[in-house]
Amino acid sequence: xxxxxxxxxxxxxxxxxxxxxxxxxxxxAVVIFSLWLGGTFFSLSxxxxxxxxxxxxxxxxxxxxxxxxxxxxxxxxSGIVPVAGLMAGILLEKTGNIFLAVAVPLAxxxxxxxxxxxxxxxxxxxxxxxxxxxxxxxxxxxxWISNTKAVPIYNQTFNNIxxxxxxxxxxxxxxxxxxxxxxxxIMLRYLPYGRKTLAVGGNKTAAKYSGIDTNKIIxxxxxxxxxxxxxxxxxxxGRTQSAKYxxxxxxxxxxxxxxxxxxxxxxxxxGSIVGAFVGSMLMGMINNGLVMGGLxxxxxxxxxxxxxxxxxxLSNIAEHRKKKA
Amino acid sequence: MAETVLSMNxxxxxxxxxxVLKNVDFSIKKGSIHALVGGNGAGKSTLMKIMTGVxxxxxxxxxxxxxxxxxxxxxxxxxxxxRMIFQELSLIPTLSxxxxxxxxxxxxKGAFVDKKEMNAKAQELLDEIGVKVDVNKRVGNLxxxxxxxxxIAKALSSAFSVLIMDEPTASLTEEETQNxxxxxxxxxxxxxxxxxxxxxxxxxxxxxxxxxxLRDGEVIRTDSNSAFSMESLIGDIIGKNEASDFEYIxxxxxxxxxxxxxxxxxSWEENHNKISFEVKKGEVVGLVGLLGSGRTEIVEALFGIxxxxxxxxxxxxxxxxxxxxxxAVENGIALIPEDRRxxxxxxxxxxxDNTILPNLKQLTKGGFLHLKHCRQMSEECxxxxxxxxxxxxxxxxxxxxxxxxxxxxxxxxxxEPKVILMDEPTAGVDIGAKTEIIELxxxxxxxxxxxVFISSxxxxxxxxxxxxxxxxxxGITQEIRRSTIHNExxxxxxxxx
Numbered sequence: 001x002x003x004x005x006x007x008x009x010x011x012x013x014x015x016x017x018x019x020x021x022x023x024x025x026x027x028x029a030v031v032i033f034s035l036w037l038g039g040t041f042f043s044l045s046x047x048x049x050x051x052x053x054x055x056x057x058x059x060x061x062x063x064x065x066x067x068x069x070x071x072x073x074x075x076x077x078s079g080i081v082p083v084a085g086l087m088a089g090i091l092l093e094k095t096g097n098i099f100l101a102v103a104v105p106l107a108x109x110x111x112x113x114x115x116x117x118x119x120x121x122x123x124x125x126x127x128x129x130x131x132x133x134x135x136x137x138x139x140x141x142x143x144w145i146s147n148t149k150a151v152p153i154y155n156q157t158f159n160n161i162x163x164x165x166x167x168x169x170x171x172x173x174x175x176x177x178x179x180x181x182x183x184x185x186i187m188l189r190y191l192p193y194g195r196k197t198l199a200v201g202g203n204k205t206a207a208k209y210s211g212i213d214t215n216k217i218i219x220x221x222x223x224x225x226x227x228x229x230x231x232x233x234x235x236x237x238g239r240t241q242s243a244k245y246x247x248x249x250x251x252x253x254x255x256x257x258x259x260x261x262x263x264x265x266x267x268x269x270x271g272s273i274v275g276a277f278v279g280s281m282l283m284g285m286i287n288n289g290l291v292m293g294g295l296x297x298x299x300x301x302x303x304x305x306x307x308x309x310x311x312x313x314l315s316n317i318a319e320h321r322k323k324k325a
Numbered sequence: 326m327a328e329t330v331l332s333m334n335x336x337x338x339x340x341x342x343x344x345v346l347k348n349v350d351f352s353i354k355k356g357s358i359h360a361l362v363g364g365n366g367a368g369k370s371t372l373m374k375i376m377t378g379v380x381x382x383x384x385x386x387x388x389x390x391x392x393x394x395x396x397x398x399x400x401x402x403x404x405x406x407x408r409m410i411f412q413e414l415s416l417i418p419t420l421s422x423x424x425x426x427x428x429x430x431x432x433x434k435g436a437f438v439d440k441k442e443m444n445a446k447a448q449e450l451l452d453e454i455g456v457k458v459d460v461n462k463r464v465g466n467l468x469x470x471x472x473x474x475x476x477i478a479k480a481l482s483s484a485f486s487v488l489i490m491d492e493p494t495a496s497l498t499e500e501e502t503q504n505x506x507x508x509x510x511x512x513x514x515x516x517x518x519x520x521x522x523x524x525x526x527x528x529x530x531x532x533x534x535x536x537x538x539l540r541d542g543e544v545i546r547t548d549s550n551s552a553f554s555m556e557s558l559i560g561d562i563i564g565k566n567e568a569s570d571f572e573y574i575x576x577x578x579x580x581x582x583x584x585x586x587x588x589x590x591x592s593w594e595e596n597h598n599k600i601s602f603e604v605k606k607g608e609v610v611g612l613v614g615l616l617g618s619g620r621t622e623i624v625e626a627l628f629g630i631x632x633x634x635x636x637x638x639x640x641x642x643x644x645x646x647x648x649x650x651x652x653a654v655e656n657g658i659a660l661i662p663e664d665r666r667x668x669x670x671x672x673x674x675x676x677x678d679n680t681i682l683p684n685l686k687q688l689t690k691g692g693f694l695h696l697k698h699c700r701q702m703s704e705e706c707x708x709x710x711x712x713x714x715x716x717x718x719x720x721x722x723x724x725x726x727x728x729x730x731x732x733x734x735x736x737x738x739x740x741e742p743k744v745i746l747m748d749e750p751t752a753g754v755d756i757g758a759k760t761e762i763i764e765l766x767x768x769x770x771x772x773x774x775x776x777v778f779i780s781s782x783x784x785x786x787x788x789x790x791x792x793x794x795x796x797x798x799x800g801i802t803q804e805i806r807r808s809t810i811h812n813e814x815x816x817x818x819x820x821x822x
Binding site: 196207210270 | 630650667672
């Protein structure tokens with residue numbers, strides 16, 4: 001159940017290796033790093049460390065699954081993160097009102113997503129360009145409102161809720177991540193909205209001919225992705241007790257890689273939340289392992305790139321084999 | 326006795342343990358048009374895919390021009406002189422006519438493409454088959470009938486011995502079909518052999534020299550054309566002995582006086598004919614007319630896909646506004662669209678995912694989807710409409726055309742509509758599924774519901790419709806009661822008028 005591509009139930013109910021590819025690769029990576037780095041890698045504290053580091057990517061990946069499963073893409077997330085984070089920081093500084101400092105950034109995420117979606121649907125803009133343009137603009141806004149300076153956050157309640165604290169020894173970042181994975185899973189699988197999203201991505205015309213307001217569905221996916229990015233912004237702020245215009249930089253590419261590794265096709269029509277989460281953990285684990293292994297930044301980048309290519313190649317080979325069989 | 330160009334002997338092929346072809350023998354004589362017929366799932370496409378190297382057979386031999394060949398990939402088939410024109414045209418819309426014709430075997434002068442030579446050659450090929458078209462035009466801007474002929478020109482652009490045509494007339498008008506047949510006869514005179522696959526039996530009987538009937542992966546009969554009649558051909562295909570065209574059957578339910586759908590002053594963008602008509606409860610009304618007569622446009626407008634203006638639409642006595650599909654569905658209108666692959670279904674999704682799509686509202690409880698009910702609904706769809714599948718999780722892609730269409734019909738029946746608009750619901754499905762679909766329509770209207778039925782096959786129209794509306798150039802020319810039409814020819818005359 002958990003390991004199915006949510007929503008899309010395929011023929012041959014038996015073992016289908018392509019669905020499990022990301023999990024297999026994940027396990028292989030765990031084994032390799034454990035052998036290489038020994039017990040320190042596989043310790044509870046390091047595992048918790050990895051989940052903390054990947055929490056934001058995982059949460060944004062949940063939103064991205066919806067966008068990509070309609071055949072779209074959202075590059076704006078790394079523009080929303082700094083703006084939403086800085087808004088939270090500035091509002092806490094000026095008003096000290098936590099409610100405002102949470103509500104306003106979330107609203108920003110949704111509104112930006114709505115604007116993206118509206119242009120992509122009603123103006124027929126390519127998602128790649130629309131969301132890239134919006135990302136640039138928002139990064140500019142972030143630099144402008146912060147004067148390129150970091151905004152410190154002294155509100156400990158805020159920092160505890162978003163990032164720093166823990167409940168019964170479980171870091172809140174992990175709790176937030178799991179909450180969003182469950183939310184996304186339920187949305188995709190058990191809500192009519194999820195079915196509609198997959199239908200729009202699978203065949204937009206057929207979806208329209210089935211009475212689905214395809215534009216509305218697409219706009220909602222960008223809104224949800226924006227919302228997830230705003231939540232990630234709050235977590236960045238809470239975790240570092242500050243906000244800065246550089247937060248979230250290049251995150252969009254890690255998120256897309258995690259989602260695609262997890263089995264969501266870029267062409268739309270399929271989506272896997274759990275897969276995206278595991279994909280995100282895989283990326284985080286690779287980062288963590290390479291740092292622990294003492295590799296330099298340059299080497300890390302090279303290896304990370306190669307691993308992504310290798311992983312997608314592997315799952316494509318499996319997919320190809322299956323089609324031929 | 327003409328020599329054999331290609332013969333396939335004792336061909337067997339299974340998919341996942343299920344035999345699709347059983348010991349099939351198939352051979353084509355030089356200069357002959359050989360029709361290959363059979364219901365959907367009979368194995369026609371599999372056999373052709375083996376001939377063209379898309380699949381390889383489990384065992385059996387293929388002999389081309391007296392030489393045994395192992396056709397393990399499409400290139401070998403190409404080099405052996407086997408060409409295929411696909412049902413879904415394989416032209417690239419953004420390229421020009423000449424670029425398409427010479428795609429992958431461009432004429433070169435040194436390292437560069439010899440545009441001049443290619444243009445001249447393309448023009449020559451097109452002249453040969455009698456097509457008048459600018460070779461530098463983009464294919465995307467051309468009509469489908471022309472594209473079909475360009476496909477043929479493409480196949481002719483290099484030497485070949487066998488040409489396979491899969492449902493080439495499916496999207497052609499009668500005139501274009503005749504034109505195509507003339508081209509086929511010319512090719513035949515030049516010694517080409519043609520494999521002609523079609524569901525249109527009249528055309529098969531008209532054009533072919535020989536006919537092979539496949540059923541359930543076995544060759545039922547191979548014989549010369551003169552040995553077949555329409556009756557015996559249908560009999561061989563469906564495996565029943567007594568088979569006739571669809572006869573009009575009196576239904577149990579009556580046609581009420583109450584009007585279910587009334588349309589007044591329907592006009593759309595390029596059309597100002599202000600079309601008005603009505604459909605009574607328990608009635609099937611046929612819309613007939615040639616391609617471009619406005620049949621599809623009318624149902625698209627009623628379903629909220631095509632913008633219309635100044636129209637009054639009444640459903641079950643109540644005036645309704647239809648601005649989009651949601652409005653139509655809410656008011657009890659359903660549409661079985663013309664093209665099930667692009668408009669009716671998501672082929673990469675399962676039967677269940679497809680059937681629940683228009684029914685999500687009734688399957689939702691407290692905001693959540695009721696998965697059990699979803700499953701139930703699609704299981705009912707499979708059993709009620711006799712869909713051949715392993716289960717609700719089968720991908721649509723793996724179903725035959727007729728079964729796919731039954732799922733489209735099933736998903737809309739589940740919405741319990743008052744009026745179903747059907748645009749060519751039997752196009753490209755085998756004769757068994759056709760009969761079932763006609764039967765479904767009859768059962769549906771017996772419950773005092775209404776159907777608007779569009780079909781190019783007039784025998785079907787006569788088989789199921791109570792009244793026929795004849796359209797020409799986007800306007801109504803005639804309305805005829807079924808009881809006053811004696812035979813298909815009469816209706817054909819009305820359409821051609």
